[in-house]
Amino acid sequence: MKPTLPKGTRDFLPLDIRKRDYIFNIIKNQFHLFGFDSIETPAMESLETLSGNYGDEGDRLLFKVLNNGDFLKDVPEEILGSKNSNKAITHLSKRGLRYDLTVPFARFIVMNRQHIKFPFKRSAIQPVWRADRPQRGRYQEFYQCDADVAGSSSLFYESELIRLYDEVFDQLSLPVTIRWNNRKILYGIAESAGLKDHFNLITIIIDKLDKIGNDGVVKELESQAFHSKDVSILMDMISTTTLPELKDKMKSEQGHLGISEMERVLSFLDSNGLKNELLFDATLARGLGYYTGCIFEVKAKDANMGSIGGGGRYDNLTEIFGMKDVSGVGISFGVERIYDLIEEKKLFPESVLGSKNTLIACLDIDSFGYAIKIQNMLRKLNIACELYPEPVKLQKQMTYANELGYAHVAIIGEEESRQNKINLKDMKTGQQSLLSFTELAEIICQ
Template identity: 50%
Template sequence: MKPGIPKGTRDFSSIQVARRNFIFSTIKHSFELFGFQPIETPSFENSSTLMGKYGEEGDRLIFKILNSGPYLSKVSDEVLAEKDSGKLTKQISEKALRYDLTVPFARYVVQHQNEITFPFKRYQIQPVWRADKPQKGRYREFYQCDADVVGSQSLWQEVEFVQLYDAVFSKLKIQGTTIKINNRKILSGIAEVIGAKDKLIDFTVALDKLDKIGKDGVVAEMISKGISEEAIKKVQPLFDFTGSNDDKLNSLAEMLVASEEGTKGVEELRFVIKNIKGLGLQTASLDLDVTLARGLNYYTGAIFEVSAPKEVKIGSIGGGGRYDDLTGIFGLKDVSGVGISFGLDRIYLVMEELGLFNEVELPKPKVLFLNFDENESLAKIKAINELRANGVKAELYPDVATTNNQQKKQWKYVDKRGIEFVITTVEDEQFKLKNTQTREEKLLKIKEIIKIVQ
């Protein structure tokens, strides 16, 4: 049988890994520059930790793990006869692969609350899994790069996260990103004033799909969820909301004057937008998008989503928001949190399409010792050890060349990997060093070579 991998997963070549590591290191450096500390959590969690935290659609995308052993023997004949996958899953699966890093982080905070100093700023760079339909920029296994703060209600955290997005994309040289911002309190206020408060989740999930399915698709989904045509008519102006951020805030303030929660959301957004305007951004722009809903149940305040530059047709490359109630689900009340995530895989695609990987190179030796004489191997290995002890990447070509063709093969290897310095022969404890760029050759002792190549 021909070997293969599951749909929605990928193998990565050496150059792809090097490029991904470049993105990882850039994001990690910015996280630590902003004062975030690293943690890690298990790749799988108890199902009870994950289920019910992402809404009905999210729950369907969680990969469940079968219990070990004869798991079907514990299931009653009645449940088997029903063929109800929901009931059956609960009895044969107690664990699941993590869907994101935020819910496991909330569990971590509750479990380790006595060891944490609040406010706690953490970052986490690990893979997550979703049983989604694979497509360009959307995979079933992918990395998230998250930064969160828990234990602070200050809106300056939201301001800092906008700056963090801008800092990372500036360092990656991705020009023209748009940081979209909204507030779940505004969405709640809109649902309230149009008389659809009891349909808030359905309303926000449908609204969040505007870019994907258009106005008609959103309207059809809202109607299918039981939202009245009269309510939908009242919300129609949101589909074409235009003007500056200040213009949009003023229009929302007027629209939501009868909603206390909606008014509070407008005030929170005004604070963030005003201060970002005062601080300025390097390459990104901040845009108030009233249709931004991010259909996750746990957001309670600001919500973010980052769009790639217009010339790259791809979905969001980052997102996040405030989640005041998330740790309460696990028994820890009154701990506010806010966080953002970077979509590594989509960022990679954006950088690839824009040609931003030109300077990223594969790891390679600074010095390669060619292997033309087995009798010289021990002396060369000793020299390699000394080079490595001084922080110089060095290696010996493993196979001895006994013919001209085999020697040509070693030189071809040097050329293909772009190795700068080559040592060919050993003469009286001296090594013949060749600079492949200048073609200059010298017979030198190892200490002299170290000075040159460093």
């Protein structure tokens, strides 16, 4: 059998894991500093939980899990005969792999409300799955890193999440633009253009602007039989680049409320300047159907890559689970794309790319016990080390050390054991010294 990977998935080698841990650790540290507590939810959710929250396109990208046992037995013959997969799926599958971490979070809140205190600040770093077409920076299995606040409508949290984005990408030395908008503004634009009854469809089309451009958006809007005058008003408003300019054009109470919300968020940011660019973008739509207020999207500067972060305010997400009046806001980091960008731009620090610490090479079986003792003493000092598993020829052990990138080799033979010493070789300079254990520990800790 030829070994293969499912499309859109990847293996990660040890160096890859070190690089990914570098990113995860920076994000986790900032989550901690901003007061977000970690939770976890299952890889699978009920399809009933997942469906209907991501728009028609998102629902098509859900991975369904076949029911256990004879999954065909409950499918009516007429549906099997028609080969209608959309009708059959309700009989074939009751579960799906999670599409994101936000909808499971809403379900989590409702089921665990007796254990949490509002406002509840949660973080989660877990894999998600989407049956999307794999391409550069887009995978079918990938990690998301989310931070959300549930149970508060305070716009202060929007400013906190902007700061969180700013701090993480500054720590990663990856300059970004944090684009933001407000769904109320989008609704106001649609209402001002006389198209409020088609708001959901309009946001889906506007959300494609990066992919199909202005002409493509106009073409799609006109294909819906919208009047060209209304389309012209819409396109003029979404091309507006400042809130004051948009306020002059806005003819919607809801739209003005969205502008006021954004101005309120900006007032919380005045006292502490950002290191990255915060850019108002009236074209930003975020196609997911659950957003109701401010929305965010992050893109790296000077990079041919899609968004590496996104999120927004959702006021009604828990309502589908029977729990009303729980407003939330959250953001997500697209770790896979962040990883690819940092790799491409060679931004991983030398400490991440650097060598492993120390290999202990034992030359004879009688010295092996002493070598084990040295290994254990180093580990008690929290010094990473490894003992080669058998006393083979030194050349073989040195080759192993070179191939795995060890910084030092501690050589132990009959003479070293007799003197209670260790012969330490610096693999970069080739310098070799006979040392006591204390001297050894001091050198390899530098």
